[in-house]
Amino acid sequence: MKAEVQSNIRQSLGKLMDVVSRFDQSQIDVVPFEGSWTAGQVAEHITKGLSGMPRLVAGKTEVTTRAYNAKAQPLRDLFLDFSIKFQSPDFILPTKTVHAQTKLIIGLRQIETELLDVADKNDLTLSLLDFEMPQFGTLTIYEMLDFMMAHAQRHTHQLEHIYARLNP
Known part of the structure; x- marks a missing residue:
């Protein structure tokens, strides 16, 4: 299970960092169309969304009484x-x-390292009690990491769309 989770982290964040690195620094803060975030804002958002996992797993947990x-x-x-x-x-x-593109990528690499460490050093079947996902309630460490990678994949898709818009 841990190897599968770590592979998902490496693939998802690797692709995200690849897409962020495609942008020229001059494009990072360009609004591609009305109502859109910039590539820098998307990368900042995902960085904020993926950070804090080490702190969360260090908080209150309990044995899960359902499928992990x-x-x-x-x-x-x-x-x-x-x-x-x-x-x-x-x-x-x-x-x-x-937003500095290089700082965004460095931040994403740091998060990748943290998440790989969380996956390696923790019982992924434990439930996290210090955070509840709206409509889903508490999640296991496995579910939280999987959700985080789905979140990263969603925004990788968004960044690809922004890139295509700025580089027709």
């Missing part, structure tokens, strides 16, 4: 349905500051 992966597929199906537009929670909204 029961909520993984429903969350994945929801987040990878690109016809649905989500409203970001305030705590992971991006800012309107200037």
Whole structure:
């Protein structure tokens, strides 16, 4: 199970970093179309959304009394349905500051290292009690990591769309 989770982390974040690295620095903060975030804002948002996992697993956990992966597929199906537009929670909204592409990639690499470490050193079947996912409640470490990768995949898709718009 741990090897599968780590492979998913490497693949998902590797592809995300590859897409972010395709942008020229001059394109990172360009709004590609009305109502869109910039590539820098998307990368900042996903960085905020994926950070904090080491702190979360260090918090309260308990033995899970259901299948450790029961909520993984429903969350994945929801987040990878690109016809649905989500409203970001305030705590992971991006800012309107200037974004340095290299800093964004360094931040994503750091998160990848942290998540790989979490997957390696923890019992992935434990339930995380310090965070509840709206409509899903508490998640196991496995489900949270899987959700995070679906979130990364969703925004990789968004970044590919932004890139195509800026580089016709």
